Amino acid sequence: MTAIRLLLADDHPVVRAGLRALLETEPDFSVVADVATPDEAVELAARLAVDVVLMDLQFAGRMLGARATAAITSRDGAPRVLVLTTYDTDADILAAIEAGATGYLLKDAPPEELAAAVRTAAAGRSALAPAVALRLMDRVREPSTALSRRETEVLQLVAEGLSNDQISKRLFLSQATVKSHLAHIYTKLGVDSRTAAVATATAQGIIRR
Amino acid sequence: MTAIRLLLADDHPVVRAGLRALLETEPDFSVVADVATPDEAVELAARLAVDVVLMDLQFAGRMLGARATAAITSRDGAPRVLVLTTYDTDADILAAIEAGATGYLLKDAPPEELAAAVRTAAAGRSALAPAVALRLMDRVREPSTALSRRETEVLQLVAEGLSNDQISKRLFLSQATVKSHLAHIYTKLGVDSRTAAVATATAQGIIRR
DNA sequence: CTGCGCTTACACCTTTTGGTTGATGTCCGG
DNA sequence: CCGGACATCAACCAAAAGGTGTAAGCGCAG
The missing domain is CATH 1.10.10.10 (Winged helix-like DNA-binding domain superfamily/Winged helix DNA-binding domain)
Structure with a gap:
């Protein structure tokens, strides 16, 4: 079984180092690169034949991750994109899913959940953090408060x-x-x-x- | 020369791992523990004789870091507290400084800046991120933005x-x-x-x- | 003591926002 | 194919908010 090839995209050096440290302890993961900008993420996702991209939504305070996600997933044979962000607001979640993200995780997720989500995403299945899933459920259940x-x-x-x-x-x-x-x-x-x-x-x- | 003993306090596993990975590459640093709650931080800061505590301000969405900082710095021979957070808002900065923090860094800081700030704090000098220092200057220079x-x-x-x-x-x-x-x-x-x-x-x- | 800033307050007028009704086109699912 | 949700725009009226000028009491620092 080949290792799952990962690309990390986050503008925080601390977060990139943390993800790398946590994910490289998994024997079946291989972090092939980490980048600080959405543009680099789009470029390397195509060039390096990665399986899963871990993508932050905010870069330097702006919501550039969604556009990068869309750019990555729009190609044939594109890697899966797992959005990893700090906030669990409706707007962010919908933007990410719409952009083609396979999963949505929060940065306060425990390491095991993180690894599990990467494997789920690599297998092509959807990976949502419990808090995110709950919010989506609420949205479906209570359409009166759901804004378009x-x-x-x-x-x-x-x-x-x-x-x-x-x-x-x-x-x-x-x-x-x-x-x-x-x-x-x-x-x-x-x-x-x-x-x-x-x-x-x-x-x-x-x-x- | 003894190593600078560090305690990390942040509720995000990813951030703790990242800080640990980045700081342990410095030969003169020793990360003695990392904790996920303010309470643990207060307890271990006293027990483990650390030199510098790297403290997040927000724990689970609430501003508990400032209180923990105050609790740590109020003792005799207390370690220096370096606040490390995502936001550079006036209220947060002032709360941290008021609580006795020696420095205030942003999580998007490059690793070198981080290491430099830790050494500065360990020496007892104040360590402010450039963006933070700028904001404080603005505040002093422009009191008209201060609301009654x-x-x-x-x-x-x-x-x-x-x-x-x-x-x-x-x-x-x-x-x-x-x-x-x-x-x-x-x-x-x-x-x-x-x-x-x-x-x-x-x-x-x-x-x- | 004498300004100065904060807080309180009123009047008058303009602009923005909110509430309603109605209408058209699109797209999706039953 | 048709109903329903969504998005778009219009016209009109009522209410709220914003802009300007004026002013009085109060506490505090020079």
């Missing part, structure tokens, strides 16, 4: 302090559409103002700040 | 989703006063809406969600 992708996107911008007008320009919509989305968001969250929506959504982990 | 107690109180309620009317009732003020406070807040933060104020203040750690 577009709604989440709008609300994220609201949380960043943008006005309806700024949001409409950012998303190439009319203010009317932004207001429409917000009205739906208020209904779903049971609130009646943008700040209350942000507060509620933040508390529930629907958006990140 | 009342203003912070109002803004905290805004962040919780309350309307001006609700805030006025909560604080036994008139809506006019709340609006006055908010106008001052907008000026100090350089924004022009309540959501933008919350976003900015949260980013700077002025308020906590």
Whole structure:
């Protein structure tokens, strides 16, 4: 049995070293490279014939991991991408899954869970951390509080302090559409103002700040 | 020359492994233990006669590191505490320094910076990451961004989703006063809406969600 | 003692946001 | 193929929030 070939992508040197240290103790794992940027990850994922990429979602505070994940998984014979991040918010999870991630793990996961997820991903099966799986279950069970992708996107911008007008320009919509989305968001969250929506959504982990 | 004895306190196994891997390559460092909880950190810092404690601020999403830091540094002959965390918000930095931390590093620091900071801390000198030092300088230079107690109180309620009317009732003020406070807040933060104020203040750690 | 900043407060006006109703097109699943 | 969820936009009205000017009491440092 050949070793599972791994590529680590995270902008924190400490995290890269930690993952390497933890994963190299497994005899059937081989960490072939670790990189600090999404671009390097995309390039090396293609060149080095790896089996699984462990990908952070945030690089230098921005959400570049999802795009890199999409770039990696879009090719034929692409490696599996296991997203490994700090936050378990709806927005992040959906972005990752949409980008083609095979699994979603949290950085506070114990080493055994990490290794198990890598093997699951290498076998092509989906690997979700318990907390993440639970959140997705809740989402399915309770569709009234589940915001659509577009709604989440709008609300994220609201949380960043943008006005309806700024949001409409950012998303190439009319203010009317932004207001429409917000009205739906208020209904779903049971609130009646943008700040209350942000507060509620933040508390529930629907958006990140 | 005796080795510098280190204790690692972080709830993320990956981070503990990473710090251990990076620091043990230094011949003059000796990692004597790593722990996952603040309580263990306080206990072992006293028992093991360590020189420097590398302390995370957040444990399981809560700010327990500052209290542990205070507990460790309050004793005679206490080890130096080097706070190592992900965020460089005002509130976190001030809490750490107030608790008696000798230094404040960010987790995205390169390994050399990390090792240098440990040696600096072991020698009893203050070790601040460049980004952190810069923020403190800004704070001293630009006191206009410092909100008064009342203003912070109002803004905290805004962040919780309350309307001006609700805030006025909560604080036994008139809506006019709340609006006055908010106008001052907008000026100090350089924004022009309540959501933008919350976003900015949260980013700077002025308020906590 | 005398400013200065914080807190409180009011009035007037403009801009933004929220609430409602209605309409069109798309896409997906039964 | 059709219903339903989603996304898009419009027009209108009501309410909330923001902008500006003004001002009084209070505590504190120079």
